[in-house]
Every structure is written in C-alpha cells, then in structure tokens.
Amino acid sequence: MTQRSEHSTVMDRLAIDDLITEYAIAVDDGDWPGYRALFTRDGRADYRSAGGIEGGTKEIAAWLDEMLRHFSIRQHLIVNRRITLARHDGAPGDTATVQADYLNPMRLAGPAAGTPGGPTAPDHTSAGRYRFAARRTPDGWRLTEVVVQEKWRQVGAANV
Template sequence: MTQRAEHSTVMDRLAIDDLVTGYAIALDDGDWPAYRALFTDDGRADYRSAGGIEGTTAEIAAWLTEVLGHFSIRQHLIVNRRITLARRDGAPGDTATVQADYLNPMRLDGMPAEPGDDPAAPNYTCAGRYAFTARRTPDGWRLSEVVVHEKWREVVPAGE
C-alpha cells in the first residue's frame, strides 16, 4: 500500500468515526434535521429489535421524534467501533461497514417519583450492537443503513 492510500484510509476511517459520533449526538439532542443529513437520500434504518420500526430516514426520524420525546435525558455511548472499508484495487473503496456496541442510559418522563429520587438519574437503559453501512458521496461519507441489534434493557422502577 502506498503512503497516499494509507493516508486516504486513515482519513476515511476518521470521517466514518465522526459520522457515527454525529449519529449519537443527533439522537441525544433530538436534532432530527442533523439526523436526516447523516444519511444518503435512499438511507434506511431498522430499530425493530428494540421494539421500533424499519423504514426510510424520514419515517425513522418522525418515529424517533415521538418515541425519544418521552425521555428527558438521553446519552448514546457508542464504543468498540470496528470499521471495515471496502477495497478496490488495493485502495480504499466507496463503502464501509461499522460494527459498534452501544450503551444508552435515559430518563423516562412520567415515572412516579419517590421522595429522594434524583430527577437526573437514568431509569431506563438499553444496550446492544449497531450495524452501520456507509457510502462515500459527493458531500462526504453518509449512512446508507443502520440496523440496531438490542441485546438487553432495564427499567428501574421508582424508588429503587
């Protein structure tokens, strides 16, 4: 591999890592225009394993607006990112996959509060693994598919 190809690979990996970070921030901030901008025009997402829906980016953003609106606090921690760039003639290609684990503590609004409860403490946590597919576009790397594989969740009843 030439230095140019190595440099390109590093730059692609950094851009894709930034894309995944942008995904987490958009979800946590409820920034749905930013969320949609992370995807290709034909982008899709599948949240069915977490009790959600599968659909276009616009359909998913509308669903997330409703569902995540029930949580006053959200923090998506996306870790253990394994980025695999497609190769073309020994050089980086225009597609990539990312496998990444997530831990998502949140605060569900409307749960009965007990005296002494911390209103900022998470009471709903879920975790699993994301499968991201990204594609190089004229505007940079964009997500073409996101699939959530939820492994577990925990809801802490009030007073515990």
C-alpha cells in the same frame, strides 16, 4: 499499500468515526434534520429488535421524535467501533461497514425529572450492537443503513 493510500484510509476512518459520533449526538439531542442529513437519500434504519420500526430516514426520524419525547435525558455511548473499508485493487473504496456496541441510559420525562433536586439517574437502559453501512458521496461519508440489535434492557426505578 502506498503512503497516499494509507493516508486516505486514515482520513476515511476518521470521517466515518465522526459520522457515527454525529449520529449519536443527533439522536440524543433530538436533531431530526441533522439526523436525516447523515444519511444518503435512500438511507434506511431498522430499530425493530428494540421494539421500533424499520424504514426510510424521514419515517424513522418522525418515529424517533415521537418516541424519544418520553425521555427527558438521553445519552448514546457508542463504543468498540470496528470500521471495515471496502478495498478495490488495493486502494480504499467508496463503501464501509461499522460494527459498534452501544449503551443507552435514559430518564423518563415527568414532573420531577430534570428539576433541581429531582431524579437524574436513568430508569431505562438498553444496550446492544449497531451495524452501520456507509457510502462516500460528494458531500462526504453518509449512512446508507443502520440496524440495531438490542441485547438487553433494564427498566426500573432509578436511584436519585
């Protein structure tokens, strides 16, 4: 691998890592235009293993908007990112996959949630693994697919 190829690989990995971070922030902040902008035009997501739906990003963003309104506090922690860049003739390619674990604590919305002195601890936590697919576009790296594989979920009263 040449020095130029190594530099390109590092830059691609950093850009893809940023893309995954932006994904988590968009979901947690409810930034649905930002969420859709992270995907290619034909991008898809599959949340069925977590009780959700599968579809194109417009449909998914509308579903997420509706479902996540029930949670006043959301925080995606996406860790253990394993980025695999496609290679062509020893040079970095234009596609990549990412496997990453997630922990997602959330607090149900309610009259006392988020108020001073009210409960702030999560009462719904899920965890599992994401599989992301990404493609280099003229606008930078974009997601082509997100698949969630929920491994566990804990639902119950939180400590305040």
